[in-house]
Amino acid sequence: MSGFPTLLxxxxxxxxxxxxxxxxxxxxxxxxxxxIFSHALAHRVSVYPGVDYIxxxxxxxxxxxxxxxxxxxxxxxxxxxxxxxxxxxxxLPPISWFEFYAAYLIGSIFRGAMVGxxxxxxxxxxxxPHLQHPVWSLLFALLGGGLLGTLGIVAGIWSEKFDQLAAxxxxxxxxxxxxxxxxxxxxxxxxxxxxxxxFNPVFxxxxxxxxxxxxxxxxxxxxxxxxxGGCFVALSALCLLLLQRGYKLRH
Amino acid sequence: xTALSIKGISKRFGQLHALNQVSLEVEQGEFFALLGPNGAxxxxxxxxxxxxxxxxxxxxxxxxxxxxxxxxxxxxxxGVVPQELAFDPFLTVRETxxxxxxxxxxxxxxxxxxAIIDGLGLQDKADSxxxxxxxxxxxxxxxxxxxxxxxxxIILDEPTAGVDVELRQSLWQFIRTLNHDGHTIIxxxxxxxxxxxxxxxxxxxxxxxIVALDKTANLLHSGGELxxxxxxxxxxxxxxxxxxxxxxxxxxxxxKLNRPAEMEPVLAALREAHIDVADASLRxxxxxxxxxxxxxxx
Numbered sequence: 001m002s003g004f005p006t007l008l009x010x011x012x013x014x015x016x017x018x019x020x021x022x023x024x025x026x027x028x029x030x031x032x033x034x035x036i037f038s039h040a041l042a043h044r045v046s047v048y049p050g051v052d053y054i055x056x057x058x059x060x061x062x063x064x065x066x067x068x069x070x071x072x073x074x075x076x077x078x079x080x081x082x083x084x085x086x087x088x089x090x091x092l093p094p095i096s097w098f099e100f101y102a103a104y105l106i107g108s109i110f111r112g113a114m115v116g117x118x119x120x121x122x123x124x125x126x127x128x129p130h131l132q133h134p135v136w137s138l139l140f141a142l143l144g145g146g147l148l149g150t151l152g153i154v155a156g157i158w159s160e161k162f163d164q165l166a167a168x169x170x171x172x173x174x175x176x177x178x179x180x181x182x183x184x185x186x187x188x189x190x191x192x193x194x195x196x197x198x199f200n201p202v203f204x205x206x207x208x209x210x211x212x213x214x215x216x217x218x219x220x221x222x223x224x225x226x227x228x229g230g231c232f233v234a235l236s237a238l239c240l241l242l243l244q245r246g247y248k249l250r251h
Numbered sequence: 252x253t254a255l256s257i258k259g260i261s262k263r264f265g266q267l268h269a270l271n272q273v274s275l276e277v278e279q280g281e282f283f284a285l286l287g288p289n290g291a292x293x294x295x296x297x298x299x300x301x302x303x304x305x306x307x308x309x310x311x312x313x314x315x316x317x318x319x320x321x322x323x324x325x326x327x328x329x330g331v332v333p334q335e336l337a338f339d340p341f342l343t344v345r346e347t348x349x350x351x352x353x354x355x356x357x358x359x360x361x362x363x364x365x366a367i368i369d370g371l372g373l374q375d376k377a378d379s380x381x382x383x384x385x386x387x388x389x390x391x392x393x394x395x396x397x398x399x400x401x402x403x404x405i406i407l408d409e410p411t412a413g414v415d416v417e418l419r420q421s422l423w424q425f426i427r428t429l430n431h432d433g434h435t436i437i438x439x440x441x442x443x444x445x446x447x448x449x450x451x452x453x454x455x456x457x458x459x460x461i462v463a464l465d466k467t468a469n470l471l472h473s474g475g476e477l478x479x480x481x482x483x484x485x486x487x488x489x490x491x492x493x494x495x496x497x498x499x500x501x502x503x504x505x506x507k508l509n510r511p512a513e514m515e516p517v518l519a520a521l522r523e524a525h526i527d528v529a530d531a532s533l534r535x536x537x538x539x540x541x542x543x544x545x546x547x548x549x
Contacts, residue, residue: 006353010339017341085337089396092301092331093354094323251264251304 004099007090011107015073022069022111027118030065034058034123037183047185048216055130058123059137059210060182063144065119067202070112070145071152071173074104078156079165082249091250097243101153101236108149109142116141130213136221137212140228144205147232148173150239157242157249176202186218201231252315254279254404254435255300260309262295262459269295271459272309277452279314279403282436284446284467286542287456293439294334296456297408301331313404327355330397334408336389338381344368344392345377348399355400367395370425387418394422404435411442423449447471447538455545462549470541478540479506479514481521482530489524492517508533 015022038054047056081087090100120129131137151173159165179193180202186194197203208224211217217224243249255277262270270292277283285293298304300311302322311318316325339347345364352360368377371391376384381392390410397405407426411419423445430436440446446453446467453470455463463470482503488496495517496504506517511533521528536544 001356001358003354003356006350006358009353010350014341084340085333085335086339088303088333088335088337089339089351090354091303092326092329093351093400094326094356095354096323246305250302251298 002099003090003093003095004103007095007099007103008106011073011077011103012110014077015107015111022073023114023118026065026069026115027122030061030119031122033061034126038126047188048214051214051216055127055214056210057183058120058127059213060206061123062116062120063141063206063209064177064180064182066112066116066141067144067148067177067205068173069115070108071148071155071169073108073111074149074152075156075159075165075168076152077104077107078153079159079162082156082160083162087249097240101150101240101243104153104156105146105149108152109145112145112149113141116145132215133212133221135212137209139225140205140209140212143225143228143232144202144209147201147205147228147235150232150235154235154239154242157239157247160248176200179203180206181218182206201228204228252279253277253312254281254314255283255437256310256312256315257296257300258310260296260299260306260311262292262299262304262306268459270299270306273456273459273461274309275454275461275464277404277435277437279435280430280433281452282430282450283438284450284453285437285439285456286443286446286453287439288546290458291456292459293456294408295459297331297406297439300406301329302326327400328403330400330402330405332393332397332405332407332410334412336386336393338384338389338392340380340382343378343380344373344384344395347381347392348395351396352399357400360399363401364399367398370428371395372421387414390414391418391422394425398429403433404437405429406437406439408439409441410438411440411445419445443538443542453538455542457546457549460549463545467538471536471538473541475509476536476540477508477511478534478536479508479517480504480532480534481506481517481528483521484527484529487524488526489520492520492524502529 034054034057037057041053047053155165155168159168179197180200181197186197186203189197204219204224204227207217207219208221208228211221253276258274260270260273273296285296287293295304299306300313300318302318305319313325314328316328318325342350348364352364368374371394373388373391373395376388381389384392394410410422426436438446438450450467452466454461480499480503484502486502488504495506499505508514514533518528
């Protein structure tokens with residue numbers, strides 16, 4: 001029998017035991033964003049024809065919360081284990097590097113999805129639920145959780161201190177998620193920033209996810225799927241290579 | 252089949268040659284000690300066996316399984332008690348053991364987990380969170396975690412560091428039982444009397460190289476010297492004696508002799524200096540004496 005189910009179970013209960021901090025708090029944060037931005041901008045901004053600003057904001061906030069929490073799950077789990085030294089308990093058993101990756105990845109997707117779902121349910125208080133293409137949304141949600149969960153594993157492996165992980169979070173994850181069209185359509189940006197945004201994989205995740213809600217998007221959903229999928233495959237390959245070589249885990 | 256086979260293992264960390272062509276074998280059922288001063292390479296060697304560090308060259312096998320190529324089988328055969336006191340703050344003692352068992356693919360292991368909880372005196376703490384445990388109790392859990400998959404080979408890296416006498420005794424009693432049941436035990440410790448009492452064979456490492464490898468009895472009788480330990484009433488030994496004497500306590504000195512007759516000149520010199528002898532004993536060298544000699548020679 002493999003150690004994979006147990007490692008996955010441990011990853012799930014790790015965040016579930018502190019559910020208020022890992023699930024409820026990010027949902028409340030997203031609700032605050034919705035409240036503030038919708039009140040401040042609802043009557044001034046029109047993004048898509050026939051879609052009011054609050055409705056436009058919902059998929060962006062759901063996806064942003066999902067992505068940030070997927071990243072936080074794997075990265076914080078790894079850095080805590082490394083710093084407290086208990087990473088040794090999962091390095092000593094016969095768990096393969098692929099099983100290791102899969103357990104942390106699924107744990108991240110799960111937490112991201114729980115937070116994303118919670119945010120979406122919370123938005124029902126403001127906007128009636130509406131999903132035009134649920135399969136597209138689900139696909140992008142899973143892909144987004146996978147991409148940022150993998151990035152969290154890479155960051156957790158690379159970081160040796162909480163400071164380094166915080167830098168990763170503040171200077172990479174936050175700009176990627178905030179400058180991705182959560183609060184606006186990239187077509188409203190000046191050409192320079194519009195072109196920059198096209199290099200941000202998170203933009204494609206949010207745009208594709210939003211297509212599932214309204215059937216409208218800045219980029220064709222298939223293009224977004226290919227770009228985000230390509231990034232996921234490339235980052236997963238890097239992550240698996242690091243794990244196989246034991247980079248910063250097995251000296 | 253040997254329990255442990257190490258052939259030509261070398262490992263560098265930058266300029267530091269942590270291990271240099273280390274080779275040794277440990278037979279099944281042995282109680283074996285790996286001794287050496289800090290920085291000798293003991294923990295690096297253990298880390299290589301456990302798959303936590305990769306050797307630059309050479310090969311290590313556990314119960315015939317290469318720790319690199321056949322790592323899954325090798326790790327199933329090995330239980331390691333790490334030196335550092337690490338624990339998962341989210342879990343209780345029992346959960347810690349259930350999870351550790353699960354990592355080895357053993358999902359229904361309650362009976363054995365109960366047995367090691369009892370054997371290590373953890374019954375009262377089984378449902379306590381790891382954070383609430385004392386250092387000694389956490390050390391017991393580390394031992395329990397290493398045993399949870401019933402490995403035939405068990406490595407204990409300084410298991411009694413910072414542990415009180417009572418725990419140390421109960422721990423050794425449990426480990427001895429495991430050894431009697433056929434488990435191979437490999438121990439590193441700075442408490443040399445533990446190694447002397449428990450281990451049948453000893454390897455000594457210095458600067459990444461094996462400088463001694465023999466049965467404990469052979470090592471103890473290797474030099475043929477005797478030690479004459481003397482307690483005196485005054486500290487001002489005459490210069491001729493002070494040069495030979497090794498202080499071993501307050502107004503207590505040890506003289507290295509080649510034969511018992513050499514006691515008399517020591518006693519005569521003390522008499523001549525009007526220094527009374529409060530206590531005196533002649534003894535064979537213990538492991539600490541042998542260890543110091545070997546490390547000085549190497």
